[in-house]
Amino acid sequence: MAIPxxxxxxxxxxxxxxxATAVARRIERxxxxxxxxxxxxxxxxxxxALLGRTADLYGPLIQHARWLWAAMYHATNSRAxxxxxxxxxxxxxxxxxxxxxxxxxxxxxxxxxxxxxxxxAQAVHTGAFPRVPVITVITDLVDVHAGWACRDVDAVVIxxxxxxxxxxxxxxxxxxxxxxxxxxxxxxxxxxxxDQERRELRHRLGLADDRFTVxxxxxxxxxxxxxxxAQAIAAARLDVGMAVICGRNARARRRLEGLRxxxxxxxxxxxxxxxxxxxxxxxxxxxxxxxxxxxxESLCSGLPMLLTWYIPGQExxxxxxxxxxxxxxxxxxxxxxxxxxxxxxxxxxxGLAAMRSAVAAVARPEATERIAALISGMAGGRT
Ligand code: UDP
Numbered sequence: 001m002a003i004p005x006x007x008x009x010x011x012x013x014x015x016x017x018x019x020a021t022a023v024a025r026r027i028e029r030x031x032x033x034x035x036x037x038x039x040x041x042x043x044x045x046x047x048x049a050l051l052g053r054t055a056d057l058y059g060p061l062i063q064h065a066r067w068l069w070a071a072m073y074h075a076t077n078s079r080a081x082x083x084x085x086x087x088x089x090x091x092x093x094x095x096x097x098x099x100x101x102x103x104x105x106x107x108x109x110x111x112x113x114x115x116x117x118x119x120x121a122q123a124v125h126t127g128a129f130p131r132v133p134v135i136t137v138i139t140d141l142v143d144v145h146a147g148w149a150c151r152d153v154d155a156v157v158i159x160x161x162x163x164x165x166x167x168x169x170x171x172x173x174x175x176x177x178x179x180x181x182x183x184x185x186x187x188x189x190x191x192x193x194x195d196q197e198r199r200e201l202r203h204r205l206g207l208a209d210d211r212f213t214v215x216x217x218x219x220x221x222x223x224x225x226x227x228x229x230a231q232a233i234a235a236a237r238l239d240v241g242m243a244v245i246c247g248r249n250a251r252a253r254r255r256l257e258g259l260r261x262x263x264x265x266x267x268x269x270x271x272x273x274x275x276x277x278x279x280x281x282x283x284x285x286x287x288x289x290x291x292x293x294x295x296x297e298s299l300c301s302g303l304p305m306l307l308t309w310y311i312p313g314q315e316x317x318x319x320x321x322x323x324x325x326x327x328x329x330x331x332x333x334x335x336x337x338x339x340x341x342x343x344x345x346x347x348x349x350x351g352l353a354a355m356r357s358a359v360a361a362v363a364r365p366e367a368t369e370r371i372a373a374l375i376s377g378m379a380g381g382r383t
Contacts, residue, residue, distance in 0.1 A: 002036035005379055006106035008097065008116040010043040012058035014220025014247070015293040017041075019139040020112045022183040026372035029186065035376065038104055042096040042116065059221040059248060062311050073313030077146045079170070086118055098123040108379035110135045114147030121152035133378045137371060138163055141182060141292035142317030146170070155378060157371050159292070162317065178374055181367025182292055187277030188300040189365035201282045202241075206268045211241040212345040215283035215303075219291040220272065222249025224309030227256050229287060230269075232334040233341055234261050240345045243268045243279060277301070285344055285352070287337065290319040299327060299363040304355035306331050306340050326358030 007024060009016040017039070024037040061069045075081060086094070097119045101109070109124060109132060111117035117136040124134050137157040138148045144163040148156070149170030156172055158164045159182040167177050193201065199209040207213055214233060218226040222245075230244045244267065246253040256269040273279065280286065280301035288294050290310040295318055298305050305328035310319045322328035331337045344352040 002033060003379060004104045004106045005035050005037045005375070006100055006104055006109045006120075007037055007039045008109065008111045008113060008120060009039060009041050010113045010116065011041050013062075013291065013293075015139045015291060016112045018185065018293050019137060019183040020110075022185040022368050023110070023137065023371050023375065025186060026183075026368045027376055030369070030372055031376055035107075035379065038100075038106070040100060042093050042100065042119075059223070063221065063223045063249075066312055070312035073145070077313070079146055079149075082115070082118060082147050085115065086122070090115060090119060094119040094122060098127055101127060101129050105129065106132060106379075108133045108135060108375060110137060110375055111153075112137050112139050114138075114140075114145045117150040117153055118147070121150060125152065135375060135378060137183065139182065139292060140314045140318075141295060142321045143314050145314060155374065157374065159367075160321070162321075180370045180374070181364035182296045183368045183371050184293075184296045184300050184365065185277060186368065187275075188280065188297045189368065190277075190281075192302045193281045198282060201278055205243065205278065205282055207243060207282055208241045208265070211239065212285070213241040213243070213283045214285050214287060214341055214345070215243055215245070215279055216287045217245040217276075217279075217294065218247065218249075218289045218309065219294060220247045222247035222252050223311075224289045226308075227252040229308055229334055229337055230256055230259065230267075232338055233287070234259055234267060236338045236342070237262050238338070238342055238345060240341060241265075241267075243270075243283070245270050245273055245276070245279060247272050285341065287341070290315040290322065292318055295322060295328075296364070296367075299359050300365045302356065302359055302363070304328065304344070304352060304359055306337060306344075308332060308337060325362050327355055327362055329355075 007020040009020045020039045027035050101123055109120045111120050121134045133154040135155045136153050138159055141159050142162045144166040149167045151171050155176050156167050158179045164179050202209040216230045218224050253271050259267040259269055286298045286303045287306045290307045307319050307328050307330050310316055323330050331340050
């Protein structure tokens with residue numbers, strides 16, 4: 001019988017679920033039939049009142065009241081605040097986690113969220129079920145919120161030296177810290193497409209197969225004025241192809257319906273897509289916010305990035321790090337954005353070549369495989 005594993009996520013943004021799904025698929029690929037992974041959002045299922053609604057509000061908040069999100073992020077970014085949350089708003093979620101443990105009897109609990117790791121550790125240490133390993137997989141890239149640094153877990157998967165520093169300072173012993181990178185779906189970790197494969201992919205996706213292609217996206221919620229930025233690129237006299245992925249932002253999608261470039265060519269505009277890897281593999285350049293998931297996926301797809309926006313708190317550090325590596329540029333204004341696309345899309349652009357080299361130097365497509373091996377090893381399956 002397959003060994004059950006419990007993966008805890010919250011559906012705020014897309015990064016927690018994407019990371020958990022990538023690791024679950026990798027475990028199944030490496031040890032077929034050995035594990036039965038349950039990916040559950042106990043915030044949605046276990047908290048009737050305030051917290052569930054707060055999670056639902058994440059998308060609108062980051063879209064329309066960034067300052068309020070920043071205030072919430074910073075107010076909770078300490079061990080004392082996490083302790084307080086555990087004893088108050090998170091109690092119903094802790095009960096939901098304990099119930100999941102009782103029902104599923106998992107061989108390991110893995111949290112892809114900075115609050116659920118505390119609840120999992122608490123439930124495992126105080127519950128009536130066998131003592132199973134609790135593992136945190138951090139899905140932020142550089143600025144690691146205090147919540148991630150839970151000392152009561154058996155292992156923490158850390159994406160970057162900055163994250164390692166945060167966990168060590170919080171008192172997590174070195175042998176429990178595993179700096180393995182951020183999980184990324186296997187579709188992004190494939191070898192880069194040949195020219196022929198890319199032409200075929202563009203054809204299938206409704207893109208011109210011979211033109212420099214810009215992919216405009218902005219996380220699962222399509223936040224940060226992506227419609228305005230897409231319109232500006234379309235309106236400029238640039239010889240580029242473009243596609244826009246609006247994610248769950250239905251309003252932006254409606255506004256961009258029928259979008260055409262200056263030559264009258266139609267531009268593909270989509271809502272939430274399940275084949276982001278194909279869109280990235282078809283593109284030459286990504287215009288996006290500084291979301292950790294999209295950044296590592298773009299790096300693994302060999303794509304330089306123009307970052308236009310960030311969620312305050314957890315994404316500011318991503319932006320600074322990416323700009324430092326040379327793999328991305330920060331272009332918050334639409335004028336700057338259009339100029340950068342113009343420069344980088346020019347034939348044999350030296351700027352683009354330099355960014356591509358930087359991308360190749362920092363991509364870590366092997367991260368998911370190593371995270372999957374750590375979890376399956378700790379859960380008692382194949383190592
Ligand atoms: N994503 C997707 N389809 C979409 C839009 C986004 O699958 O239409 C995925 C994207 O590939 C990435 C995640 O959602 O894995 C977004 O994560 P990120 O950390 O960039 O931003 P967040 O949405 O968490 O703010």
